[in-house]
Amino acid sequence: MFAYIVRRMLQSVIVLLVVGLVAFSMFRFVGDPIDNMLGQERTQADIDRLRAELGLDQPFPVQYYKFLKNAVQGNFGVSYRQGRPVSTIIAERAPATLELAFVSGFLAITMGIALGVFTAIRRQGIAANLIMTVSLIGVSLPTFLIGILLIYIFSVELDLLPSFGRGETVMIGNWSTGFLTASGLKALILPAITLGLYQMTLIMRLVRSEMLEVLRADYVRFARARGLSDRVINFRHALKNTMVPVITITGLQLGSIIAFAIITETVFQWPGVGLLFINAIQFVDIPVMAAYLMLISVMFVSINLIVDLLYYAIDPRLRVDARAT
Amino acid sequence: MILRNSAIGIAMLAATSVQAADFKWASTTDPQTMDPHAVNSAPVLGFLNNVYEGLVRRDKDMSVQPALAVSWEPIGEGDGWRFKLREGVTFHDGSTFDAQDVLFSYQRASGEAADTRSWFAPVSEVIVVDDYTVDVMTTAPNPLFPSSIANWMIMDQGWTEANDAIVPDKETGNYATINANGTGAFKVTEREPGLKTVLVPHEGWWGDVEHNITRAEFNPIQNPATAVAALLSGDVDMINPVPIQDVARLQEDSDVEVIKGIEARVIMLGFDHEAETLKYTDDEGKPNPFRDPRVRKAVAQAVNVDAILATIMRGNAEAASQLVSPAMSGYSAAHAERPAFDVEGAKALLAEAGYADGFSFGLKCPNDRYLNDEAVCQAVVSMLAQIGITADLEAMPVRNYWPELREDNYDMYLLGWSPGTFDAEHPVRFLVATPNEEKKLGSWNFGGFSNARVDELLPAIQAELDETKRQAMLDEVAKIIQDEQVYVPMYVQPLVWGTRSNVELTQRPDNFFLLRWVTVN
Numbered sequence: 143m144f145a146y147i148v149r150r151m152l153q154s155v156i157v158l159l160v161v162g163l164v165a166f167s168m169f170r171f172v173g174d175p176i177d178n179m180l181g182q183e184r185t186q187a188d189i190d191r192l193r194a195e196l197g198l199d200q201p202f203p204v205q206y207y208k209f210l211k212n213a214v215q216g217n218f219g220v221s222y223r224q225g226r227p228v229s230t231i232i233a234e235r236a237p238a239t240l241e242l243a244f245v246s247g248f249l250a251i252t253m254g255i256a257l258g259v260f261t262a263i264r265r266q267g268i269a270a271n272l273i274m275t276v277s278l279i280g281v282s283l284p285t286f287l288i289g290i291l292l293i294y295i296f297s298v299e300l301d302l303l304p305s306f307g308r309g310e311t312v313m314i315g316n317w318s319t320g321f322l323t324a325s326g327l328k329a330l331i332l333p334a335i336t337l338g339l340y341q342m343t344l345i346m347r348l349v350r351s352e353m354l355e356v357l358r359a360d361y362v363r364f365a366r367a368r369g370l371s372d373r374v375i376n377f378r379h380a381l382k383n384t385m386v387p388v389i390t391i392t393g394l395q396l397g398s399i400i401a402f403a404i405i406t407e408t409v410f411q412w413p414g415v416g417l418l419f420i421n422a423i424q425f426v427d428i429p430v431m432a433a434y435l436m437l438i439s440v441m442f443v444s445i446n447l448i449v450d451l452l453y454y455a456i457d458p459r460l461r462v463d464a465r466a467t
Numbered sequence: 468m469i470l471r472n473s474a475i476g477i478a479m480l481a482a483t484s485v486q487a488a489d490f491k492w493a494s495t496t497d498p499q500t501m502d503p504h505a506v507n508s509a510p511v512l513g514f515l516n517n518v519y520e521g522l523v524r525r526d527k528d529m530s531v532q533p534a535l536a537v538s539w540e541p542i543g544e545g546d547g548w549r550f551k552l553r554e555g556v557t558f559h560d561g562s563t564f565d566a567q568d569v570l571f572s573y574q575r576a577s578g579e580a581a582d583t584r585s586w587f588a589p590v591s592e593v594i595v596v597d598d599y600t601v602d603v604m605t606t607a608p609n610p611l612f613p614s615s616i617a618n619w620m621i622m623d624q625g626w627t628e629a630n631d632a633i634v635p636d637k638e639t640g641n642y643a644t645i646n647a648n649g650t651g652a653f654k655v656t657e658r659e660p661g662l663k664t665v666l667v668p669h670e671g672w673w674g675d676v677e678h679n680i681t682r683a684e685f686n687p688i689q690n691p692a693t694a695v696a697a698l699l700s701g702d703v704d705m706i707n708p709v710p711i712q713d714v715a716r717l718q719e720d721s722d723v724e725v726i727k728g729i730e731a732r733v734i735m736l737g738f739d740h741e742a743e744t745l746k747y748t749d750d751e752g753k754p755n756p757f758r759d760p761r762v763r764k765a766v767a768q769a770v771n772v773d774a775i776l777a778t779i780m781r782g783n784a785e786a787a788s789q790l791v792s793p794a795m796s797g798y799s800a801a802h803a804e805r806p807a808f809d810v811e812g813a814k815a816l817l818a819e820a821g822y823a824d825g826f827s828f829g830l831k832c833p834n835d836r837y838l839n840d841e842a843v844c845q846a847v848v849s850m851l852a853q854i855g856i857t858a859d860l861e862a863m864p865v866r867n868y869w870p871e872l873r874e875d876n877y878d879m880y881l882l883g884w885s886p887g888t889f890d891a892e893h894p895v896r897f898l899v900a901t902p903n904e905e906k907k908l909g910s911w912n913f914g915g916f917s918n919a920r921v922d923e924l925l926p927a928i929q930a931e932l933d934e935t936k937r938q939a940m941l942d943e944v945a946k947i948i949q950d951e952q953v954y955v956p957m958y959v960q961p962l963v964w965g966t967r968s969n970v971e972l973t974q975r976p977d978n979f980f981l982l983r984w985v986t987v988n
Binding site: 192 | 692
């Protein structure tokens with residue numbers, strides 16, 4: 143067990159290092175931050191001076207090494223654009239993204255399961271068919287378009303919800319929350335739907351097909367023969383057995399909800415880390431880009447690590463193999 | 468009768484009580500700092516003009532008017548300028564403005580770490596004469612100095628020193644990066660970089676209040692479609708800019724208004740004047756045709772600017788004949804004619820230069836710097852194809868673009884130039900003068916154009932105090948630039964803002980948005 147964990151941890155560290163190396167080798171192609179930092183009336187001497195000050199004149203492996211050296215001490219550098227420590231900026235922006243991800247994840251799971259069960263049970267019904275058709279839109283339309291569409295319907299035409307931003311927020315310690323104000327909650331609705339729609343349709347379709355399969359299984363037929371009510375059969379027996387793959391997928395999707403919030407955040411000007419990253423790319427704010435990419439890869443690597451460890455705990459065969467080698 | 472009068476009285480009372488207004492506006496870029504000396508860029512200086520003030524300021528029509536200085540006069544025969552300062556001005560934190568603050572702000576804004584130091588290249592010394600008199604000594608006569616410092620903003624020495632922000636620091640930031648303490652009409656009360664900035668009127672402001680804003684909030688909105696939606700839904704009262712393709716649609720909406728004007732920025736094509744051979748061509752090693760002025764003229768005649776303006780700019784821009792627009796001082800009225808669109812003439816010029824069969828070359832273009840920049844380049848490519856020269860277009864984000872131009876990786880390129888001083892001398896200094904690192908000349912003259920007469924005239928123009936003589940020299944330079952076709956000026960970029968229809972404001976040609984001219988009805 144211990145050896146397995148250590149091995150997986152080492153692999154994770156290597157993945158992280160490679161991600162960082164690839165990221166740093168790419169920054170050169172993102173562009174040159176110098177022109178954004180100096181005004182129109184700069185001279186070549188100013189350019190050279192600033193480049194040397196920022197260490198941009200050094201080859202990227204050296205820049206990467208310096209970044210790593212500081213990062214392990216918890217220092218992610220200072221943003222070129224804002225002139226503030228990157229860790230402070232990310233800590234400020236993270237609550238917005240996490241709250242949005244939480245709400246859209248919650249929406250995706252509850253709505254996805256409920257609609258999935260409904261469409262499986264009422265397979266032939268008009269409503270179920272309608273939901274299935276509409277859900278196709280959810281999978282096929284790009285997030286960007288859905289967001290703009292929702293803004294036009296609900297804020298321009300109907301004037302019910304705000305078109306951008308996060309509304310009023312309340313500080314609880316270092317955490318800014320939009321859950322406690324009316325405008326904060328209203329501002330959450332459209333971005334949460336936009337971000338969660340794809341995951342919702344995914345979960346819904348997964349639940350539906352699993353459910354249809356399970357409903358054909360022998361034990362369901364026996365349960366019917368025993369004269370159990372539909373409700374007990376559908377929810378106690380069938381739904382429970384569809385949950386295993388759903389939980390796996392949902393767990394993996396959690397990471398992508400946070401990572402793909404970038405597009406939703408740009409459309410709604412949602413002040414989260416995704417928007418921060420987009421701004422950083424536009425400005426070639428290397429410290430922010432590096433920190434964000436490392437953070438996201440740490441997140442994905444740890445989710446995978448946890449999943450692996452859970453498998454290990456659940457699946458006895460892995461333990462046997464480990465002992466044999 | 469009496470009854471009616473009192474009714475009117477009540478109505479008027481009601482009208483005055485609606486006067487107070489909350490105002491929200493959005494733009495694509497957040498000013499990256501609140502420090503007026505750290506970054507010399509339009510979004511920063513434009514925003515901070517609401518908060519800080521200089522000795523002089525620009526009025527609605529860009530003319531220079533007194534601000535923290537009440538008057539100024541030349542010292543001796545062009546030795547410098549004496550500024551009489553305004554008395555009774557207070558900073559937002561209540562401290563008093565005096566000559567020491569001016570000296571301090573000079574030292575801060577001209578220091579090694581300041582991005583604004585190039586403004587003070589002609590200055591040799593600043594002397595405090597008394598509490599409200601300051602002498603700015605220049606190394607050579609400098610008639611334009613007072614109008615070149617409208618964006619030099621004065622900070623309070625006490626506040627800046629107390630908060631340890633004596634040197635502007637754009638790399639790691641300091642107190643002045645997020646906080647501001649100016650003398651301007653508005654003070655910053657809340658600042659969340661990249662999210663929002665809240666301003667309220669400065670109670671002790673010395674000027675006459677023309678606005679009726681009680682609180683103003685700025686939100687950066689990067690996505691143009693979101694910004695348009697925010698304006699349409701009334702979540703914001705003003706956006707800058709409005710995407711060109713949305714102009715017609717917004718004009719149809721009665722709740723919003725589109726305000727159009729002409730920016731100071733001239734969009735032009737530039738050439739490589741130095742390279743022996745073309746860099747992006749099918750036939751390697753061919754000599755660089757753009758060194759021949761006839762070829763450059765042919766390009767100028769082949770580009771149908773009117774068609775570009777009608778289709779791509781949808782009638783929102785104006786053709787340009789020079790490196791500055793007619794609204795700038797020093798514009799040469801004698802050279803207002805731009806080469807007529809003439810495909811046959813262009814072909815004849817090419818044949819004369821020995822390129823009857825045409826040639827192929829590389830055109831570099833930004834795709835996120837100017838309005839519809841990539842579309843304009845595509846149009847130029849197809850227009851040049853008509854005279855038999857084939858351009859290989861490469862468009863890229865501006866963050867890759869400038870390094871590419873500095874590396875000389877182009878045969879022809881697109882450039883926009885907005886003269887910081889609003890004078891025709893500015894583009895000559897940066898775009899036409901022979902590049903000279905030491906004298907800080909020609910720093911944007913990527914193509915390396917060089918003309919001895921222009922280099923000779925430039926210092927004379929800079930030092931000439933007599934308007935007529937100065938204009939004569941500027942006319943001569945304009946003629947050389949046109950005869951040599953150093954650049955192909957195409958059009959003056961439009962300025963398109965959107966507001967709610969109950970908002971009145973002033974659009975200044977430098978794209979600065981000033982809250983003190985806003986009325987919300």
